[in-house]
Structure formats: C-alpha cells, structure tokens
Amino acid sequence: MTQLIFGQTHRHTDIVFIDEAHLLLTRSDPYNRFRQDNQLQEIIKLARIVILVFDPRQTLKFKGYWDQEKLQEILAPATTTVVRLTDQFRIHANSDVITWIRNFCNGKLTTLPAIQKFDFRIYDDAEKMYHEILRKNTQHGLCRILSTYDYPYTLNGEDHFVKAGQFRLRWDRNQPGHPLPWAEREDSVNEVGSVYTVQGFDLNYAGVILGPSVGYDEKNDQIILDPSKYEDGAAFSGRNHIKNSEAAKIHVMFNAIFVLLTRSIEGLFLYAANPSLRARLHELNHLRN
Numbered sequence: 001m002t003q004l005i006f007g008q009t010h011r012h013t014d015i016v017f018i019d020e021a022h023l024l025l026t027r028s029d030p031y032n033r034f035r036q037d038n039q040l041q042e043i044i045k046l047a048r049i050v051i052l053v054f055d056p057r058q059t060l061k062f063k064g065y066w067d068q069e070k071l072q073e074i075l076a077p078a079t080t081t082v083v084r085l086t087d088q089f090r091i092h093a094n095s096d097v098i099t100w101i102r103n104f105c106n107g108k109l110t111t112l113p114a115i116q117k118f119d120f121r122i123y124d125d126a127e128k129m130y131h132e133i134l135r136k137n138t139q140h141g142l143c144r145i146l147s148t149y150d151y152p153y154t155l156n157g158e159d160h161f162v163k164a165g166q167f168r169l170r171w172d173r174n175q176p177g178h179p180l181p182w183a184e185r186e187d188s189v190n191e192v193g194s195v196y197t198v199q200g201f202d203l204n205y206a207g208v209i210l211g212p213s214v215g216y217d218e219k220n221d222q223i224i225l226d227p228s229k230y231e232d233g234a235a236f237s238g239r240n241h242i243k244n245s246e247a248a249k250i251h252v253m254f255n256a257i258f259v260l261l262t263r264s265i266e267g268l269f270l271y272a273a274n275p276s277l278r279a280r281l282h283e284l285n286h287l288r289n
Contacts, residue, residue, distance in 0.1 A: 012047065012048070013048075014047070015048065015049045015050075015051065016043055016050050016051070018040075018043070018050065018052040020055070020058070020200070021040065021054045022054050022055050022058045022059050022064070022066050023064055024039040024066075025039045025064050026039075026063070026070065026241075027238060029063050038074060040052070041074050044078060050078075056071075056255075057105070057259075058255060058258075058259060059251070059252060059255055060195060060199070060252055060259070061235045061237075062238045062241065065241075065242060065252070067248075067251065090263075091118065091265065092118055092265055092266060093116060093120070096113040096114060097113045099113075100112065100113050104223060104261070105254045105258040105261070106254070107222050107223045107224070107254070109216075109221055109280060111287070111288070112287075112288040115288070118266065118267060118268075119267030120268050121267070121268075122270050122271075122282065122284070123207075123269055123270065124271075125165060125271070126207075126271040129145075130145055130169065132269065133189070136204070136267070137189050140204045140205065140266065142183060142184070142203050142204040143189065143205040143207075144183060144193050144198070144205075145191075145193065145206075145207045145208075146192065146193045146195075146198060146207070146209070146260050146263065147162050147192045147193075147211055148195075148208075148211040148214060148230075148257060149194055149211075149232035149235070150212050150229055150273070151171070151211060152231050153171045153231065159173070164271065164273050167209075169190065169192050170190075170192065171191065172191045172192065172193050172194060172197045173191060181201060182197045182198070183201045183203060192209070195256040198259070198260070199259050201263065203263045204264065204266045204267070205264055205266055205267040205269070206260070206263045206264035206267075207269040207270075207271070208260050208261060208268065208269065209273065210257070210272045210277065211273050212229045213225055213227070213228075213229035213253065214272065214274060215274045215276065216272075216276040221280075225254065227246070227253065230249075230253055232256075236252070
C-alpha cells in the first residue's frame with residue numbers, strides 16, 4: 001500500500017490510519033524504496049484525512065528522526081486536532097513506576113517506586129538477575145533479558161555476546177523466516193534482546209542491562225549518556241540531515257532505554273554496567289527497603 005501511494009501520485013484515498021507514525025521515514029531511504037523527503041508529508045498530500053498515532057519516545061534512528069518541532073513543521077499547513085493519550089495498559093503497576101521510568105529517561109534519578117505488586121528490582125549482579133529471569137520464565141513464560149545497544153553485534157552469521165561481570169550471553173540470533181517473533185521463541189530465554197527485537201512486544205518480566213553508555217553524574221545526581229560507547233552505528237547514520245546531531249543522539253539513546261524499560265507487564269529488573277550508576281541505584285534501593 002505504501003509503495004502504491006508514493007509511486008502513483010494520481011491516486012488518492014479518503015482516510016489513512018497510521019499506527020506508530022513515529023516510525024515513518026523523515027528522509028529518502030532507497031533501502032526501503034522511499035525516494036521522497038518525508039513519508040508523512042507524502043501521505044498528507046494523498047489523503048483527505050490522516051489519523052496518526054505518534055509517540056516521540058519511540059524514535060530510534062536518524063533516518064526516521066522525529067521531534068515535536070519536526071512534527072509541527074509537517075503538520076503546519078493542515079487543519080489538525082490533537083488528542084493526548086496519557087494512560088498505558090501494559091505495565092500493571094502504580095503510577096510511580098511509569099513516573100520513575102519517564103524521569104530516568106529524562107536524565108533524572110528519583111526515589112525508587114514503592115514496593116507493590118509490580119516487581120521492580122535493582123540488581124548488583126547481572127548473572128543473578130538472569131537466573132531470576134529463568135526462574136520467572138519457568139513460572140510465567142515470556143520473561144527475557146534485554147540490553148541497551150552497548151555491545152558489538154554484526155549480522156555475519158556468528159554469535160556475539162553481551163558481557164557484564166560474570167554474565168555472558170549471546171545477542172539474539174537473526175532467524176529470518178522463523179514463524180515466531182523473538183520474544184515468543186522458547187530458545188530466546190537464552191539470548192539477550194535488543195530494542196529492535198522487542199519494540200512493540202509485551203513481556204511478563206524483563207531483566208534490562210544498562211550498558212556502558214549509560215553513566216552517572218555524581219555531582220548533579222543525573223543520568224548521562226555517552227554516544228561514543230553506543231554500538232548501534234546505524235542509528236546515527238545520516239546525521240548531516242539533523243540540525244543538532246549530538247542532542248539528537250542523546251534523544252535517540254534515551255528513547256531506546258524507554259522502550260526497553262516499558263516492555264514488561266508484571267516486573268522489571270535492572271542492572272547497570274557503569275559502576276557509579278550501579279552504586280547509586282544500590283543506594284536508592286537500600287533507602288527503599
């Protein structure tokens with residue numbers, strides 16, 4: 001359908017509904033057979049009504065980089081109605097859990113959520129966290145280890161590993177044509193999922209490794225990110241098209257963390273590879289207990 005609309009400009013439609021509109025391309029991308037400048041702009045030209053679900057927290061690559069300024073620029077010529085969706089139904093937790101996650105992904109460290117039915121834990125040992133995920137998976141299913149994209153991974157047919165202390169587990173294997181998505185494959189409990197593996201999927205429990213790019217500023221008690229330690233080079237491809245590429249890198253990295261931290265329904269476990277951040281989370285966890 002997308003190729004038909006973009007390739008034949010004489011064709012129009014009445015209503016287009018776009019779920020996850022934040023994944024639309026914002027520049028030409030021949031790999032995806034899009035040669036214009038902006039997918040949303042092209043769709044608006046060819047539809048009388050466009051309904052789009054847009055989450056600025058899920059922009060993960062420069063080739064589809066969106067922020068509020070970019071969105072408003074594209075929508076400016078059109079008559080628009082905005083409906084803000086503020087409730088979420090995946091995470092079965094009190095509002096303080098989502099508030100903590102949002103603060104974290106804005107660089108702020110706050111008091112940990114109160115102990116509640118939603119199982120929110122801080123781990124000092126990634127290996128112990130993994131074994132707890134294995135136990136939970138035996139009980140509930142759909143429990144997986146995830147990580148920020150801070151460990152080398154290339155599609156060369158070989159296994160690549162996430163290493164954190166005594167923990168060592170391979171990245172998710174690329175299995176094109178497999179009938180099940182990664183999260184639903186039984187063997188994926190023995191792998192580490194990336195943001196691309198789990199975006200759009202639900203887990204019962206997620207154990208998330210915050211890799212070396214996720215650091216801590218002790219003076220200001222804030223989360224800091226280091227793009228030089230982020231291994232997803234493809235995410236930053238095309239930075240010449242971005243006004244402030246360094247700020248955009250941070251935006252994309254925090255978005256990826258947000259996606260990872262909001263996959264689970266029943267519980268979220270965290271381990272930080274950075275020693276300073278790990279110590280601060282340990283301290284906050286101690287105060288909570």
